[in-house]
Amino acid sequence: MSQIYYLIRSRADGRYLVAHPQTATETTKKDGYLLMFREDFDALSYLNTHGADVAEQFAVESVAGSQVKSLLQRWGFVGVGIVQDPLLPKVDFLTHF
Template sequence: MSQIYYLIRSRADGRYLVAHPRVTSGTENNGYLLMFREDFDALSYLNTHGADVADQFAVESVAGSQIGSLLQRWSFVGVGIVQDPLLPKVEFLTNF
């Protein structure tokens, strides 16, 4: 059975919420796709860190088996699994 993850997506242009950690080499990248283990964690993140724009985003579910193709399609560097949506505490992975 596959793990389900929850992603935050813009209602306006369909882009996913991503993180761009500081890069010392100065190279640009498409960032890390932010993922949540529960839908309520994604909603908490939105309400805590973007309450004024939360209505412009939607939470969608995706099976873990689909993450690889999603990363490839959007050219993301990896994923950022949000461990605590209130702080936020994020675990960045390049091989998922």
């Protein structure tokens, strides 16, 4: 059985919520790291905590783990940021190869 992840997407233009962590050796400028959540309520908590004034402009959608690779390639993301704690937030960044 495949893992399900939850993503935050703009209702206005369909773009996904991404992170652009600052690195000392940034050599390429791609479209960042796709933020992914393990539960839908974690994504909603993240929105309500860090963007309460714009939360209604976003929607939470689900994606199967088997679809993540093609999603990264289609949108040109560097990798994923799996949000471990939506309140702090604590994010584990993984680079796509």
